[in-house]
Amino acid sequence: MTKQQTGPRMGPGAAPGQRHTRPAARHRSAYPYALYLPAAVVYLVIFLVPTVTAFYFALTRWTLFDSTFVGLDNFRDFLAEQNLRIGFANTIVYAVVTSGLKVVLGLLLGVLLTSRLRLRGFLRSVVFFPVLVSTVAVGITFSALLRPDTGLVNKALALAGIDGPDWLGDANTALLSVAAVDVWKGVGLATVIYIAGIMSIPRDYYQAVAVDGGTAWHRFRHVTLPLSWPATYSVIILSFIGGLRSFDLIWTMTRGGPGFTSDTIASIIYKQYQAGFFGLSTAGNVLLFIIVTAIVLPLNYVLGKRQVAV
Amino acid sequence: MRALKKLSAETIAFVLATVIFLVPFSFMLLTAVKDQAQAADLDFAWPGEWRIVENVIAVVEARDYVLLRAFVNSTILTVASVALIVIFAAMAAFVLQRRAGAIGKVANFLVLSGLIIPPAIVPTIWLLQTLGLFKTLPGLILVEVAFGLSYAVLLFRAFIAAIPRELDEAAQIDGCSGPALFFRVIFPLLRPVTITVILTTSVAVFNDFVNPLYFTPGDDNATVQVTLYNFQSQYSTQWNLLFTDIVLITIPPLLAFVFFNRKIVAGMTAGAIKG
Numbered sequence: 176m177t178k179q180q181t182g183p184r185m186g187p188g189a190a191p192g193q194r195h196t197r198p199a200a201r202h203r204s205a206y207p208y209a210l211y212l213p214a215a216v217v218y219l220v221i222f223l224v225p226t227v228t229a230f231y232f233a234l235t236r237w238t239l240f241d242s243t244f245v246g247l248d249n250f251r252d253f254l255a256e257q258n259l260r261i262g263f264a265n266t267i268v269y270a271v272v273t274s275g276l277k278v279v280l281g282l283l284l285g286v287l288l289t290s291r292l293r294l295r296g297f298l299r300s301v302v303f304f305p306v307l308v309s310t311v312a313v314g315i316t317f318s319a320l321l322r323p324d325t326g327l328v329n330k331a332l333a334l335a336g337i338d339g340p341d342w343l344g345d346a347n348t349a350l351l352s353v354a355a356v357d358v359w360k361g362v363g364l365a366t367v368i369y370i371a372g373i374m375s376i377p378r379d380y381y382q383a384v385a386v387d388g389g390t391a392w393h394r395f396r397h398v399t400l401p402l403s404w405p406a407t408y409s410v411i412i413l414s415f416i417g418g419l420r421s422f423d424l425i426w427t428m429t430r431g432g433p434g435f436t437s438d439t440i441a442s443i444i445y446k447q448y449q450a451g452f453f454g455l456s457t458a459g460n461v462l463l464f465i466i467v468t469a470i471v472l473p474l475n476y477v478l479g480k481r482q483v484a485v
Numbered sequence: 486m487r488a489l490k491k492l493s494a495e496t497i498a499f500v501l502a503t504v505i506f507l508v509p510f511s512f513m514l515l516t517a518v519k520d521q522a523q524a525a526d527l528d529f530a531w532p533g534e535w536r537i538v539e540n541v542i543a544v545v546e547a548r549d550y551v552l553l554r555a556f557v558n559s560t561i562l563t564v565a566s567v568a569l570i571v572i573f574a575a576m577a578a579f580v581l582q583r584r585a586g587a588i589g590k591v592a593n594f595l596v597l598s599g600l601i602i603p604p605a606i607v608p609t610i611w612l613l614q615t616l617g618l619f620k621t622l623p624g625l626i627l628v629e630v631a632f633g634l635s636y637a638v639l640l641f642r643a644f645i646a647a648i649p650r651e652l653d654e655a656a657q658i659d660g661c662s663g664p665a666l667f668f669r670v671i672f673p674l675l676r677p678v679t680i681t682v683i684l685t686t687s688v689a690v691f692n693d694f695v696n697p698l699y700f701t702p703g704d705d706n707a708t709v710q711v712t713l714y715n716f717q718s719q720y721s722t723q724w725n726l727l728f729t730d731i732v733l734i735t736i737p738p739l740l741a742f743v744f745f746n747r748k749i750v751a752g753m754t755a756g757a758i759k760g
Contacts, residue, residue, distance in 0.1 A: 205653055206584040207663045211592060214573040214634055221631035222599060225612050229605035239611050287498065294499055300746055301506045307738040309692035311713050312731040316509050319516070319527045319724070327512065327529050359505070420603050423694045427714075444606070448699070453607045460605045471601050 226464075233461040237454035249458035258435030259443060266439040266466070269354050269425075270418030276358045277365040277414045278407060284362065285369025285406075286399060299370070303363035310360065314427030317356045318343060343429050346436040353428050353437060357421065365410045372406025373399060408478045415474065419467050440466070513735075517728040524725035540729040551704050552712050552730065559691055559708045561622060566629035567687045570637050573630065574682070575675055578641035579667050583653070599635030606699050613700065625701050625708075629690050637682045644678035645671070677748075684745050688738050709734040 233249055235242035253259060288299050305313065320327045321342040329339035342352040380398045389397070422441035425431065431438035431446070438446075440463045447456040516524050517540060519532045545552050581592050609628065610619055618624030648671065656662075656670045672679075694710040701708070713730055 204584065205657050205662045205666055206580045208580065208584075208588060210576040210580045210664065210667060211588075213569075214577040214638070215592075217569075217573065217627060217631050218595065218599065218634055221609065221612070221627050222604065223595070225605045225608035226602060228611075229608045232608055232611070237607075239607075239614060292495055292498065294495060298498065298502050300742075301502050303746075304510075304742060305506065307688050307692075307742050308735055309694065309710050309713075309738075311694045311710050312513075312735060313509075315713070315727065315731065316513055320509060320512060322527060325527050327508070330528070359509075416601060427694075441603075448607055453611075457605060457607045460603065460607070463603050464605070467601060467603055 229457050229461055229464075232454060233458040235454050237457070238451075239453060242454070245454070249455050250462070253455055253458045253462065256443075258431075258438050259440075261435050262431075262438040262440050262443045263466075265350055265437060266419055266441075269350060269357075269421060269439060270415050272351065272354045273357045273361070273418045273421075274411055274414035276354075277362055278410050280358065280362050281365025281369050281410055282400075282403065282407070284366040285373050285403070286395065288366065289370055289373045299366075302366050305360045306363040308360070310423045311427050313356065313360050314424050317359075318428050321352060344433055346433055349429050349433060349437040353425050356428065357418070357424055360424075361414060361417070365414065368409050368413075369403060369406045372403040376402045411478060412471070412475060416467065416471060419470065420463070513728050513731055516724055517732045519725050521723055521725050524723075524728070527724060536725070540725055541733070544726050544729045544733065547726070548704065551707055552709070552733070554704070555707045555709045555712045558622060558706055559710075562626060562629065562708060563687050563691045565626045566633065566690050567683055569626070569630045570633045570686055571679055571682055574634050574637035575641045575672060575679070576667060577634070578638045578645055579671055581638065582642045582645040583650070596635045596638050599632070600639070604632060610699065620701055620703060620706060622701070622706055625697060625706070628696055628700055629693065632696070633686055633689065637686060640678055640682055641675065644675060648674055680745070680748055684741060684748070688741060691737060 232242060234244060234246055235249075236245050237243075284302060288295055288302070292298065321329075323329060323339070323341035323344065326342075328342065332339040340348050342348050376398065380402070381394055384394050384398060387393075420441055421439065422445065425437060425439055425442050426445065429437045431442045440459060444456050444459040444463065447459060512529060515529065515532060516527070518535050518537045520534050520536050523530070523533055577592070581589055581596070613619040613624045613628075616624070618627065652670065652674075653666060656666050661669060692710060693708075694714070697706075697708040697711050698714070701711075713727070713734065
């Protein structure tokens with residue numbers, strides 16, 4: 176103990192006594208790191224600690240109080256579960272379908288709602304309002320509207336002479352029906368992002384197209400589409416991450432059913448948590464983490480690169 | 486001729502938007518005012534009997550006034566989390582935007598991680614239990630703050646980037662530095678983006694279903710979204726009450742929407758693109 180104080184100083188750096196003589200300006204930056212502190216404490220304790228410990232608990236049989244190390248057994252069990260492969264595929268399909276539709280419909284609505292419509296304000300509000308309604312409420316409402324015999328959707332189709340399927344009860348349509356409702360709820364946000372992106376395009380470009388005698392299609396194809404790329408980038412990243420993690424809408428509308436046909440990774444994690452398999456559930460979480468990172472990081476890189484190119 | 490074409494295009498847009506976006510809402514409202522027997526049909530018929538008051542009373546009284554408790558809980562949850570998110574995120578975003586260096590890089594990485602990484606739920610429950618905060622409102626508030634910080638930091642940061650550094654320097658010459666510089670000079674300037682963060686975060690927290698489901702099970706700390714889930718299983722046949730509950734808990738976001746419609750859209754776009 177005493178050796179440290181009496182021994183010769185090793186290496187460079189100020190002697191302990193000189194610490195306080197550093198220039199005052201360095202201590203008093205106008206932007207002190209202390210301002211990070213409250214956010215950092217909450218974030219580190221509530222978010223980062225569980226994220227890191229998850230990697231350990233995923234390897235244990237766990238009751239919240241006791242944990243027994245079992246190695247990769249949880250991952251083996253999780254991957255062996257027959258519905259997991261469906262859940263994995265469903266998660267990807269769901270994320271791709273929802274973010275793809277949000278990009279296409281959001282761009283179309285964005286173009287429509289930045290044009291000189293008289294009802295522009297009204298339509299913007301109408302399209303955006305579902306964003307503010309809770310997902311569970313939306314899920315319950317559409318479960319009723321999508322019922323096979325009494326639901327409004329199939330009644331409307333019957334008027335047109337079409338025999339609509341049991342949207343949520345049929346294994347082939349359940350996941351896509353939920354995805355469609357997700358798009359209905361979320362397209363308002365995509366539209367708003369596109370509206371902002373389109374409005375930030377300088378008018379000069381459109382005038383240049385007009386001078387060259389271009390049509391509305393030219394304006395869209397050669398100006399709006401390429402120059403709203405930053406908006407597309409935001410919409411894809413936001414809705415893709417949301418789609419990979421989505422749980423509440425699927426849980427409200429189908430509970431992963433019929434059978435396991437609309438299960439996603441998030442709903443499987445919840446089912447295993449409910450059943451008391453905490454280690455297994457956490458292993459699912461770690462898998463979801465790996466999948467999200469493995470998809471979003473390269474996607475972000477590719478999209479970001481293209482953004483620079485434009 | 487062109488005017489006529491434009492008018493018909495507008496009519497089509499109007500009709501489509503109305504059908505696609507407003508019909509589900511009218512369905513909610515119609516079902517909410519029906520009697521039990523008629524609501525069970527779950528069709529689009531006009532209510533035979535208007536039972537607005539009876540349904541509201543029945544929903545409020547159900548399960549020993551759980552809805553009222555839930556409204557109180559949701560209000561506390563929303564106000565507290567949003568207040569903490571706004572202050573914590575704005576402070577962090579300020580330093581993050583102004584001060585480069587290794588710590589800034591780490592902070593930036595953490596902010597992006599917060600957006601991408603799905604929260605590890607059971608370990609979070611374990612942690613809250615260790616801290617004695619599981620199944621409590623303060624625990625849920627901390628969870629909402631931790632999960633909501635990243636998005637708010639990004640919005641604030643994009644906005645702070647537009648505030649000239651000369652302003653900071655002028656304030657420093659006047660002897661204002663550190664926290665004083667932030668709270669007296671910068672924070673008041675952030676008003677537009679603060680309003681956006683308040684609106685988007687409060688809607689997100691108020692409508693959150695997943696976190697209350699995991700972190701505050703039980704009736705005592707139920708939030709309004711979870712009552713919906715309870716109603717659904719308890720009143721599996723009483724659709725009128727379920728939809729009355731839906732309408733009641735949609736009122737706060739609806740009011741926010743009516744009052745701040747323009748600001749939500751304007752502010753959200755400002756942050757979304759730059760972030």
